[in-house]
Amino acid sequence: MAAFVRRRMVPRLPPPRVERGLIAWLRWRLFATPLQAALTLVSLAVLITVLWPAIRFLVVDAVWQGDTREACLGATGACWPFVKAKFGQLIYGFYPAAERWRPDLVFALGAILLAPLLVPAAPLKGLNAVLFFAVYPVLSFILLVGGSFGLEHVETRRWGGLLITLVVAFTGIIASLPLGILLALGRRSELPVVRWLAVAFIEFWRGVPLITVLFFATYMLPLFLPAGVSFDALLRVLVGVALFSAAYMAEVVRGGLQAIPRSQYEGGYALGLPYWQVMGFIVLPQALTRVIPGIVNNFIGLFKDTTLVLIVAIFDLLGQLRAAFSDPAWATPTTLYTGFAFAGMIYFVFCFAMSRYSLFVERRLGVSAERL
Amino acid sequence: MVRSPKKEPAAVEMVRVHKWYGEFHVLRGIDLKVARGERIVICGPSGSGKSTLIRCINGLERHHKGRIVVNGVELTDDLGRIDVVRREAGMMFQQFNLFPHLTVMENCTLAPIWVRRLPRRQAEEIAMRYLERVHIPEQAHKYPGQLSGGQQQRVAIARALCMNPKIMLFDEPTSALDPEMIKEVLDVMVDLAREGQTMIVVSHEMGFAREVADRIAFMDEGQIVEMAPPKQFFAHPKHGRTKLFLSQILH
Numbered sequence: 236m237a238a239f240v241r242r243r244m245v246p247r248l249p250p251p252r253v254e255r256g257l258i259a260w261l262r263w264r265l266f267a268t269p270l271q272a273a274l275t276l277v278s279l280a281v282l283i284t285v286l287w288p289a290i291r292f293l294v295v296d297a298v299w300q301g302d303t304r305e306a307c308l309g310a311t312g313a314c315w316p317f318v319k320a321k322f323g324q325l326i327y328g329f330y331p332a333a334e335r336w337r338p339d340l341v342f343a344l345g346a347i348l349l350a351p352l353l354v355p356a357a358p359l360k361g362l363n364a365v366l367f368f369a370v371y372p373v374l375s376f377i378l379l380v381g382g383s384f385g386l387e388h389v390e391t392r393r394w395g396g397l398l399i400t401l402v403v404a405f406t407g408i409i410a411s412l413p414l415g416i417l418l419a420l421g422r423r424s425e426l427p428v429v430r431w432l433a434v435a436f437i438e439f440w441r442g443v444p445l446i447t448v449l450f451f452a453t454y455m456l457p458l459f460l461p462a463g464v465s466f467d468a469l470l471r472v473l474v475g476v477a478l479f480s481a482a483y484m485a486e487v488v489r490g491g492l493q494a495i496p497r498s499q500y501e502g503g504y505a506l507g508l509p510y511w512q513v514m515g516f517i518v519l520p521q522a523l524t525r526v527i528p529g530i531v532n533n534f535i536g537l538f539k540d541t542t543l544v545l546i547v548a549i550f551d552l553l554g555q556l557r558a559a560f561s562d563p564a565w566a567t568p569t570t571l572y573t574g575f576a577f578a579g580m581i582y583f584v585f586c587f588a589m590s591r592y593s594l595f596v597e598r599r600l601g602v603s604a605e606r607l
Numbered sequence: 608m609v610r611s612p613k614k615e616p617a618a619v620e621m622v623r624v625h626k627w628y629g630e631f632h633v634l635r636g637i638d639l640k641v642a643r644g645e646r647i648v649i650c651g652p653s654g655s656g657k658s659t660l661i662r663c664i665n666g667l668e669r670h671h672k673g674r675i676v677v678n679g680v681e682l683t684d685d686l687g688r689i690d691v692v693r694r695e696a697g698m699m700f701q702q703f704n705l706f707p708h709l710t711v712m713e714n715c716t717l718a719p720i721w722v723r724r725l726p727r728r729q730a731e732e733i734a735m736r737y738l739e740r741v742h743i744p745e746q747a748h749k750y751p752g753q754l755s756g757g758q759q760q761r762v763a764i765a766r767a768l769c770m771n772p773k774i775m776l777f778d779e780p781t782s783a784l785d786p787e788m789i790k791e792v793l794d795v796m797v798d799l800a801r802e803g804q805t806m807i808v809v810s811h812e813m814g815f816a817r818e819v820a821d822r823i824a825f826m827d828e829g830q831i832v833e834m835a836p837p838k839q840f841f842a843h844p845k846h847g848r849t850k851l852f853l854s855q856i857l858h
Contacts, residue, residue, distance in 0.1 A: 501667055502704030506718035506770060507694030509686075516717055521708050
């Protein structure tokens with residue numbers, strides 16, 4: 236056998252050139268093969284047949300001007316004056332018109348506090364988080380409910396529309412994550428009593444439909460409470476929604492916990508870190524980043540499920556919309572479609588925003604997670 | 608060769624320690640006393656209970672019978688005591704067990720800040736000192752996944768040293784490393800040994816054992832079969848099982 240010895244090492248070479256630019260992209264991504272070209276054209280055709288009528292309805296044929304139903308009577312497109320006329324009702328429900336600056340302020344404060352929290356580069360994250368998660372809910376409660384600081388008391392029965400949707404969704408989202416984490420840890424606990432309680436709680440709430448929970452909270456709970464003790468109807472619904480979504484969240488978080496190898500726990504314990512610090516600093520940060528898609532999935536589901544409060548006579552965005560439909564002063568051929576299109580767009584904006592933001596967070600955390 | 612002053616408690620004292628995994632009797636009556644400043648290397652075939660033994664010393668595994676006293680603290684079911692023992696016993700793992708979501712510096716300062724309650728700045732100074740000692744100060748702000756295996760294990764050593772442990776436990780620290788990286792880790796361990804660190808090392812690196820161990824323990828079937836200073840261990844193994852083992856690995 237002849238021996239081989241390399242006399243000259245191969246130097247580093249740059250990678251081969253790739254075609255760049257729009258033409259190359261079209262060529263390779265959309266029209267690389269006849270089959271691909273055919274699929275591209277079919278997709279394009281489908282897109283146009285679906286999108287064009289929608290654009291016509293929403294924009295081209297839509298009625299934009301007018302103050303009464305007469306403006307929309309002959310229209311084949313959306314009747315935007317209807318939305319304009321009912322806008323206050325859709326956003327605030329029957330919140331007194333003179334007091335609507337209070338929900339407005341709550342919305343604005345929420346946006347102002349949330350935005351910098353979502354931008355990784357913004358400073359003072361700790362303070363910002365305290366303001367948003369601790370101060371803001373209290374402040375919102377005082378502002379919305381009133382009855383103190385010279386604010387007129389507004390009963391929750393009069394709240395409605397997007398305000399209710401956001402209050403229920405926000406409370407559910409903020410409460411369900413920490414509760415869900417505790418439940419997930421409980422379910423994996425080595426203490427049997429803690430484990431059984433967590434399992435019982437999770438399985439109970441996952442076993443009943445949200446509608447049942449809402450019914451129970453609204454109509455049956457008062458029967459079990461001693462006479463004279465009563466809680467606000469909306470509060471009961473909020474607690475029901477929070478516990479319900481916490482049970483789902485717990486299972487998502489548990490999935491993440493299972494993905495963390497034992498060696499990570501042992502690395503922490505071996506340093507002398509106690510249980511809660513091992514969980515808080517080592518296990519949960521890794522577990523939660525792995526289940527961001529599941530967590531956000533739950534948030535989005537919860538946001539849309541809030542609309543079920545309709546059946547316990549709380550009128551959220553969709554509830555107010557249906558109430559508005561029954562107004563004979565706005566009975567036009569396209570009222571129904573316009574209303575649903577408007578509500579659909581609002582839901583879509585919120586849910587799509589959550590979805591995109593979670594993708595952004597995943598990519599950003601992927602920087603360190605990929606380097607496992 | 609025992610160098611500790613009489614008044615100090617032994618670093619580790621195991622008396623008739625038994626442990627089972629289900630029906631499997633993994634540790635069968637372990638008696639082991641390690642003095643302050645002493646270096647013990649434990650070797651033996653796989654499944655002989657070496658790792659289980661060393662993991663019992665900082666309570667990662669619970670023993671079922673017998674006594675384990677570490678730095679004067681007996682390991683019982685009391686979680687507080689287990690934490691005390693772990694604080695004083697640094698451990699290195701085969702797979703390093705660094706925290707991938709934290710930088711090297713954060714890995715090193717987590718326990719000093721939260722367990723020792725050191726101010727962050729001081730913890731970082733200490734971490735830097737130990738990272739220099741294991742020759743990778745320039746990697747302080749990288750993530751573990753960006754380092755080679757040998758570098759990761761040296762970070763793990765620095766992380767343990769940051770807690771200023773009275774005893775260091777090594778569970779096959781070089782078994783997962785490429786041959787070219789084993790030496791850089793062993794060099795750091797030899798340095799530690801020269802400085803008088805109490806060490807218990809589960810390893811098959813017989814060159815390392817010969818160089819730094821005060822005693823070598825050979826384990827088989829959950830028992831310490833033979834224990835002797837290196838010269839005697841290699842030159843005149845007494846037990847038949849030890850002879851067989853040595854004949855298989857020393858070639």
